[in-house]
Amino acid sequence: MPKLEQHRVVPKLAIHSPRTSHPPKRQVASVLDDAESSLVDVIDNLLAKGVMLNADLILALANVDLIYVRLSALLCAADRVIPPFPKERNPRRG
């Protein structure tokens, strides 16, 4: 008597890594959460127009304060102080 081979239907095993089980981020969010761009943004938003420096300078002789200078200076590239576009054109109007 021929041997009957038994076949069992094995259910498909879906293997997911834990990472892929999270719902995918929306595309807009993935653009905005770019960590690399955050450094560039911080530099551009806060430092591109320069920084204010404040200092107190006291010139003294033999422990006697003679001259007091209070410094408040703007440190930045010259091209960033002068507004590049004095009168902006509205791009809607072409």
Place this chain on the structure above:
Amino acid sequence: MPWYVFALVDAPPAKRPPRGLSGPLGLRRVGDAFAVVERRKDVPPAEFATLQRHQEVVTRLGTLVPAILPVRFGTLLETDALEEALAERDEDLDAAFAAVRHRVQFSWRRYQPRSRDRRAASDAPGDLSGTEYLRRAARAARPAPPAAWRTIRAKLRPLVVQERYQPADARLPDSMYHLVERDASRRYQTLAAALRHANPVLTMSGPWPPFAFAAELL
């Protein structure tokens, strides 16, 4: 003790403002405007964490007021100096607030090889005629966006109120700034996301307070 100034705003924040760098924020009335300030004896260090916190404070403030003018990092002023700096500048303030009211900024960056920049920079002024030198200086003062920005500008133009372009330099990549009505920012982001993914050399971030469009009044 002096005031560390984060921004000028046209109205008190609608909700409780965030904390500053190390203490609570306060409001100083200056003419028709308000300065958002924190008591500090010295300028905070220009470290990444501090800069990031400063940016977060200004960004959060921007969502709580109709118009905000971010102030340069490190601005530390006594009360009299603050009032003096803005005295009789109501018209300037009004114009500056009107330009950014209910508007937000989006920043685009285009990363590209620097070889072309180096070639342009190697043209020493001594090699040029006076006329050509002045022509180049005039072009540099009002740079026109190169053709690579054409698609972005054309697709987003209906939503853009104002635009600024900043060519790449040693500090930053090629950058384009768009000022957009706050109400239109979701539509802008949806369009921008599609454009960004079609062009891998571009990045976009925002919405930000109008850092690139705010008049420097302090």
